[in-house]
Amino acid sequence: MTVTASANALRIGVAGLGTVGCGVLRLMARHGDVLAQRTGRPIVVTGICARDRRKDRGLDLHRFQWFDDPVELARSDAIDVFVELIGGENGPARDAVEAALEAGKHVVTANKALLAHHGAALAARAEEKGVALNFEAAVAGGIPIVKVMRESLAGNDITRVYGILNGTSNYILSRMQQEGRPFAEVLADAQARGYAEADPAFDIGGFDAAHKLSILTSLAFGTQVSFDTVYVEGIERITPADIEAADELGYRIKLLGVALKTDSGIEQRVHPAMVAKHTALAQVDGVTNCVAIDADQAGSMMLIGRGAGAEPTASSVVSDLADIARGNRVAPFLIPARNLKPYTRAQMRAHEGGYYIRLSVYDRPGAFAAIASRMAEQGISLESIVQRRKGGARDAVHGDGQGAPTPVVMITHRTMEDSMRKALEAIEKDGHVDAPPQMIRIERL
Amino acid sequence: MTVTASANALRIGVAGLGTVGCGVLRLMARHGDVLAQRTGRPIVVTGICARDRRKDRGLDLHRFQWFDDPVELARSDAIDVFVELIGGENGPARDAVEAALEAGKHVVTANKALLAHHGAALAARAEEKGVALNFEAAVAGGIPIVKVMRESLAGNDITRVYGILNGTSNYILSRMQQEGRPFAEVLADAQARGYAEADPAFDIGGFDAAHKLSILTSLAFGTQVSFDTVYVEGIERITPADIEAADELGYRIKLLGVALKTDSGIEQRVHPAMVAKHTALAQVDGVTNCVAIDADQAGSMMLIGRGAGAEPTASSVVSDLADIARGNRVAPFLIPARNLKPYTRAQMRAHEGGYYIRLSVYDRPGAFAAIASRMAEQGISLESIVQRRKGGARDAVHGDGQGAPTPVVMITHRTMEDSMRKALEAIEKDGHVDAPPQMIRIERL
Numbered sequence: 001m002t003v004t005a006s007a008n009a010l011r012i013g014v015a016g017l018g019t020v021g022c023g024v025l026r027l028m029a030r031h032g033d034v035l036a037q038r039t040g041r042p043i044v045v046t047g048i049c050a051r052d053r054r055k056d057r058g059l060d061l062h063r064f065q066w067f068d069d070p071v072e073l074a075r076s077d078a079i080d081v082f083v084e085l086i087g088g089e090n091g092p093a094r095d096a097v098e099a100a101l102e103a104g105k106h107v108v109t110a111n112k113a114l115l116a117h118h119g120a121a122l123a124a125r126a127e128e129k130g131v132a133l134n135f136e137a138a139v140a141g142g143i144p145i146v147k148v149m150r151e152s153l154a155g156n157d158i159t160r161v162y163g164i165l166n167g168t169s170n171y172i173l174s175r176m177q178q179e180g181r182p183f184a185e186v187l188a189d190a191q192a193r194g195y196a197e198a199d200p201a202f203d204i205g206g207f208d209a210a211h212k213l214s215i216l217t218s219l220a221f222g223t224q225v226s227f228d229t230v231y232v233e234g235i236e237r238i239t240p241a242d243i244e245a246a247d248e249l250g251y252r253i254k255l256l257g258v259a260l261k262t263d264s265g266i267e268q269r270v271h272p273a274m275v276a277k278h279t280a281l282a283q284v285d286g287v288t289n290c291v292a293i294d295a296d297q298a299g300s301m302m303l304i305g306r307g308a309g310a311e312p313t314a315s316s317v318v319s320d321l322a323d324i325a326r327g328n329r330v331a332p333f334l335i336p337a338r339n340l341k342p343y344t345r346a347q348m349r350a351h352e353g354g355y356y357i358r359l360s361v362y363d364r365p366g367a368f369a370a371i372a373s374r375m376a377e378q379g380i381s382l383e384s385i386v387q388r389r390k391g392g393a394r395d396a397v398h399g400d401g402q403g404a405p406t407p408v409v410m411i412t413h414r415t416m417e418d419s420m421r422k423a424l425e426a427i428e429k430d431g432h433v434d435a436p437p438q439m440i441r442i443e444r445l
Numbered sequence: 446m447t448v449t450a451s452a453n454a455l456r457i458g459v460a461g462l463g464t465v466g467c468g469v470l471r472l473m474a475r476h477g478d479v480l481a482q483r484t485g486r487p488i489v490v491t492g493i494c495a496r497d498r499r500k501d502r503g504l505d506l507h508r509f510q511w512f513d514d515p516v517e518l519a520r521s522d523a524i525d526v527f528v529e530l531i532g533g534e535n536g537p538a539r540d541a542v543e544a545a546l547e548a549g550k551h552v553v554t555a556n557k558a559l560l561a562h563h564g565a566a567l568a569a570r571a572e573e574k575g576v577a578l579n580f581e582a583a584v585a586g587g588i589p590i591v592k593v594m595r596e597s598l599a600g601n602d603i604t605r606v607y608g609i610l611n612g613t614s615n616y617i618l619s620r621m622q623q624e625g626r627p628f629a630e631v632l633a634d635a636q637a638r639g640y641a642e643a644d645p646a647f648d649i650g651g652f653d654a655a656h657k658l659s660i661l662t663s664l665a666f667g668t669q670v671s672f673d674t675v676y677v678e679g680i681e682r683i684t685p686a687d688i689e690a691a692d693e694l695g696y697r698i699k700l701l702g703v704a705l706k707t708d709s710g711i712e713q714r715v716h717p718a719m720v721a722k723h724t725a726l727a728q729v730d731g732v733t734n735c736v737a738i739d740a741d742q743a744g745s746m747m748l749i750g751r752g753a754g755a756e757p758t759a760s761s762v763v764s765d766l767a768d769i770a771r772g773n774r775v776a777p778f779l780i781p782a783r784n785l786k787p788y789t790r791a792q793m794r795a796h797e798g799g800y801y802i803r804l805s806v807y808d809r810p811g812a813f814a815a816i817a818s819r820m821a822e823q824g825i826s827l828e829s830i831v832q833r834r835k836g837g838a839r840d841a842v843h844g845d846g847q848g849a850p851t852p853v854v855m856i857t858h859r860t861m862e863d864s865m866r867k868a869l870e871a872i873e874k875d876g877h878v879d880a881p882p883q884m885i886r887i888e889r890l
Binding site for chain 1: 470484587601730735745754757759764766771781
């Protein structure tokens with residue numbers, strides 16, 4: 001049996017019945033009536049598609065027309081909107097989305113990889129066909145950041161968009177912070193609990209955040225999506241010593257995605273960052289995400305919420321469907337895709353900001369003087385210095401010992417990354433440190 | 446000279462040229478071009494209206510057609526959208542909005558008092574006429590909470606909406622917190638700096654927050670706006686002693702507006718509340734606002750941003766205009782106004798939660814035992830008790846002294862407000878306290 005939709009119903013095809021796909025079906029089953037009242041017309045799932053028809057998903061799927069091929073569902077006369085929840089930048093997801101647009105169907109997708117790689121082209125196709133391409137669920141799960149940037153900030157010039165865009169990394173950093181345990185140990189535990197994938201590189205390496213950031217960048221600055229140029233650093237090298245020193249200096253370490261307009265272009269970067277402890281962003285712990293925007297009219301704004309999971313992501317998918325049901329349209333990337341400007345990358349070496357530096361310094365005469373002079377050569381001035389003895393006691397800096405290395409932590413004033421890296425390279429070459437320096441950028445909120 | 450708008454331009458009339466009105470004109474002058482690109486058509490201010498034509502507003506107003514009477518502007522053939530920035534629940538603002546709707550003009554307003562009192566009726570009229578009634582700027586300034594609730598959460602059942610809705614109160618509480626100074630002193634200073642009105646009662650008494658809350662309640666629960674039933678308590682009675690004790694116990698004191706669905710109806714309340722110190726909401730200081738939502742699908746979500754001021758409020762007005770320019774429509778209160786349910790008020794005495802209690806207890810044998818037994822009679826159990834000596838030192842409770850009153854601070858476990866009030870009435874009647882008890886509700890975030 002298949003669902004018969006009333007004349008003015010919006011008919012939905014859902015491709016991909018994983019966590020989010022099933023979340024969408026459950027949400028529609030639970031709130032379909034109120035949704036119809038709110039949008040003025042029924043929204044009805046008519047067709048579905050997934051790889052394995054026989055898998056038990058805890059849902060009665062007999063009411064829906066089954067498709068084995070997502071492209072076939074995408075083109076089907078039984079649907080008005082194609083919801084792509086398959087995932088992956090190419091393959092069936094891309095084929096099906098392209099087929100849907102070609103057939104004049106609206107598309108809703110949660111697929112950040114697809115958008116990060118083919119966003120502008122797909123948007124252009126959607127615009128030519130006069131259909132919607134909505135992707136609220138692709139960035140930060142249940143947080144309505146796409147709508148806010150496309151609609152609420154229509155009258156604003158945005159200078160920076162940034163945030164905590166990956167729940168797994170934030171969960172790991174939060175637990176390292178709370179428990180003082182090393183990265184590898186917390187990661188293993190997170191994997192055991194299902195908070196991290198068996199292959200965690202995509203999340204902890206910063207690539208997932210980079211996908212999302214590249215979409216936000218395009219929305220913020222009217223530029224073509226440029227995922228390949230995002231500077232990406234993961235959280236693998238963060239140690240309990242960094243987290244402890246950060247705390248002492250008034251900071252928390254967060255994996256941030258930041259897109260910033262500068263004089264030389266746009267910085268797109270994902271990296272661990274020091275953020276002031278007594279800010280709302282610093283309190284965003286666990287799998288929670290947040291996105292902040294600096295806009296010339298609205299000022300600084302932050303949205304905090306659940307960045308993943310069946311229900312929050314389904315909530316965003318359904319909000320996109322509600323817009324389509326109401327006939328409300330906005331260009332996928334706010335301005336017509338053909339008007340998106342080429343992305344001009346600002347070099348990371350031109351980045352300016354404060355830095356946290358942790359060195360493991362051989363405790364011998366002259367070592368610290370040599371380090372300080374390397375900093376001075378590059379015109380870097382220091383805001384604070386902490387030297388720690390092995391016992392963990394804090395001491396004034398006075399290199400009177402010999403031999404075994406001592407951790408030295410420094411916070412610099414605003415400087416250029418090029419200078420910072422040159423100073424660190426020189427320090428390493430001088431042979432006063434027994435391990436590569438740790439460098440963490442400070443992000444002013 | 447008047448502006449000639451191109452054929453497909455959206456023509457705007459702005460009534461009220463105070464802070465926000467001038468902010469809108471400046472924003473349109475600065476970003477008009479990009480706004481046209483983003484919405485697909487020019488948005489052009491054609492008519493303006495204010496009380497005093499000769500006042501210097503630092504703007505060149507000669508390009509616009511001047512109207513002395515807002516009702517005349519509202520009905521003018523020169524406009525498609527009437528932007529009401531006059532203020533006030535009745536009088537010219539209401540007259541002009543009604544006239545605009547009657548004439549089939551879209552309406553954008555920042556007027557929370559108007560909506561709190563006449564929201565449902567105006568929404569019904571707008572729906573009959575098939576025009577928009579948008580009011581993003583009426584709640585929390587630049588924070589796009591109306592859009593998020595009307596559109597992004599369309600597929601959600603909301604159980605609670607709450608937040609810091611008044612910047613003046615939050616500014617005063619933040620400074621009391623940071624400086625340890627008493628309310629009256631900080632208020633006077635805030636007035637001198639222009640952060641508080643000469644007559645501050647509307648802000649610090651909680652009424653401004655109540656206006657905004659009543660609108661959020663309607664959006665969250667699909668109920669008729671019911672401002673008169675909001676329980677309102679201001680911040681006048683908060684003392685440095687409360688703020689200090691809160692800090693010690695792990696809390697910050699914030700003036701919250703809370704709308705909560707309960708078994709017996711909806712609680713709408715504005716009052717000072719204890720919130721856990723290590724939460725994002727607790728870090729929202731100064732004039733910043735925030736709104737949080739508990740939704741069944743999206744989960745817990747929070748928006749933080751600037752709650753007032755020319756630019757943030759203008760940003761919200763212009764986002765409403767952009768929606769109208771694009772032809773995007775949503776019912777003012779999410780569902781058709783005729784379907785809004787009557788508001789069923791939950792009695793404050795039925796409120797359940799934890800409480801902070803500060804008593805000034807005569808330091809004599811038996812006083813504390815009497816207090817404890819009054820609590821026990823009402824079935825109230827205590828989570829923590831702190832007794833402070835005059836010197837400020839913290840001591841175990843052991844009523845061994847005599848005479849002069851000692852502050853005693855208690856945190857209760859979850860209890861019913863009726864029980865709490867009865868216990869406090871009995872304690873006061875017993876004569877062991879030399880001042881009325883301080884009672885502050887604890888809000889779980």
